[in-house]
Amino acid sequence: MKMKSKADVVVVGGGIIGLFSAYWLAKSGEEVVVIEKKYPGSGSTFRCGTGIRQQFGDYANIQMMKKSVEIWKNLGEMLEFPEFKFAQTGYLFLLYSDEEIESFSKNVRLQNKYGIPSRIITPEEAREIVPLIDISEVKAASWNPTDGKANPFLAVRGLLNALKNLNAEVYPYTEVKEILHRGNEVKGVKTSRGEIRADIILNATNAWAKILNEKLGLKFPIEPYKHQAVITEPFKYDEIKPMVISFKYGGAYLTQEVTSGGVIGGIDLKYGPTWDLTTTYKFMREIAKNFTHIIPALKYIPLIRQWAGYYAETPDHNAVIGKVREYDGYYIAAGFSGHGFMLAPAATKGIVDIILHGKSDLPMDFYDPYRFERGELREQAIQMG
Amino acid sequence: MSEDPREKIIICRCNDVTLKDIEDIIDQGITDIEEIKRLTRVGMGPCQGRTCIPLVAGIIARKTGKKIEEIKIPITRIPVRPVPLGVLVGEDEDEE
Structure with a gap:
């Protein structure tokens, strides 16, 4: 596919954040291209735990996730x-x-x-929701019926389809080598397949964000950490409908994956910062130990695959989203710290509002890229895995 | 509408992926097994690709004119075969 030589906006990164941003931009009539180093979804999106929740502990993530869920519900x-x-x-x-x-x-x-509509419920009520859980040590549960899960592969395919219909181009296997700028104005990108001129560039590369930022001498604290996840053989649907979380047992999250019916999940064992994505046996053992404490019947279920992906972590586990002051036309939406998939609809709406109108109705200041240098870290976002 | 015989040829028995599914993806210009795997779910079931991934490599080679040795096979990860979680925690010995 021949590349365009100019566009209104170049989005770097073809994961859920880049594709969703491109979607809002294209819908607003912008000519947008997405540059992806590998293939769409290949970074963190296709490796994620599939969970979508509004049970956060701060005003911003709660409101952002409420908005996201509204969009997730109607995305199809x-x-x-x-x-x-x-x-x-x-x-x-x-x-x-x-x-x-x-x-x-x-x-x-x-x-x-x-x-x-979240609420604290009794262990017996929790067992009514997931009859397989062991409640012998459980004192209560926090339950929200409007949280959920989705298949990241289908989300990406849906977005790619929509982008095609909106004439937005996605260039896979294309790497940004340089960010072109004149003075403090960005002017486009030089890629492994040629140049694209654009006055607006969005860094949506999540774990790889610092590599792109460094091309402009910019530093925001986003580091790649290796997290892992597993999936088991499928069994009858709806045995484990919700995402079940236990901080006591490994910071575990687990649920039946929405398409296959196997159990997908992880625990809070992480490594890094590192680019290595080799899976570890220790993780598998810890999964087995903790998952079978939470749901004893899982001991009969065979684990079929384990993989690793990055959490692009920041010091307060909240993303870096906003306009970059040093270069006009340069924006960032990265460092999602394990919440990029679930936050994608609202986070991208927010950054696109900022790109097109300079402001957003969503609480985007919370993700201000400059909070770190001011020492204004947010309360750490509730994070599993 | 006449039925495409390739819809009856199952390449991935775990996830019911047919020859047509694979060839359609390749016809879209996608020839990286890792990407094909994630888009069609071929090789992601209990057999973890031991049956189907060599078949997919063969189809890609045939359709692209590449040599089979040139087709990059996705990395193999633990566990090599499905293992019940109870075995991993060592509970199997305690059972009657």
Whole structure:
């Protein structure tokens, strides 16, 4: 495919963030191209845990996720891609101590204030939702029925389809070598396949963000950490509908994957910063130990695959989203710290609002790229895996 | 509409991926097995590609005119075959 030589906006990174941003831009009539080093989804999107939740502990992530869920729910229709379905099956946090109950009750009050119908329930109620869980040590659970999960492969395919219909181009196996600029204005990119002129560039490369930023001498604290996940053989659907979380047992998250019905999940064992993605046996052992504590029947289920991907982590585990002051026309939406897939609809809407209108109704200041240098770190986002 | 016989040729028995599914993807210009795997789910079932990935490599070679040795095979990860979680925690010995 011959590359265009100019566009209104160049989006670097063909994961969920880059593709979703390109979608909003193209819908607003912008001529947009997406440059992807490998193939769309290959970075972190296709390696993610598939969860989509609004149970956060701060005003910004709660509101952003509320907006995201509204969009996730209608995405199949919006993209005219009915294969994509958001499974609104909830998130169930198992709580084992008074301290945990207190901290989740506080979060629930905040979530309720923003219209999220989360609540603290009894262990017996939790067992009604997932009959297989062991509640012998569980004291309560935090439950939100409007959280859910989705298939990242279908989300990417739907977006690619829509981008094609909107005449937005996606160039796979194309690497940005240089960012062209005149003075402090960006002017385009030099890629492995030629130059593309554009006055607006969006860095949507998540774990690779610092590599692109360094081409302009910019530094934002985003580092790649190796996290892993597993999937088991499929079994009857809807045995484990919601995402089940246990901080006591390995910071584990697990659910039946929405398309195959196998259990997908992970724990909080991480390595890094590193570019290495070799899977570790230690992780597999820890998964087995912790998952079977949470749901004893899983001991009969064979694990078929384990893989690794990056969490592009920042010091407060919140993304870096906004306009870059040093270069006019340069924007960033990266460093999602394991929440890029779930946040994608609202986060990209927010950055595209900022690109096109200079502001957004969404609480985008929370993700201000300059909060780190000002020492204004956010409370760490609730993170699993 | 006449049925395409390639829809009856199963390449991936775990996930029901047919010869037509694979050839359609290749016809779109996608010839990287890793990408084909993620788009069609070929090789991602319980057999982890031991049956189907060599077949897919053969189809790519035939359709692109490349030599089979030139087709990059995706990396193999642990576990080599499905292992019940109970075996991994060592509980199997405790069972009657």
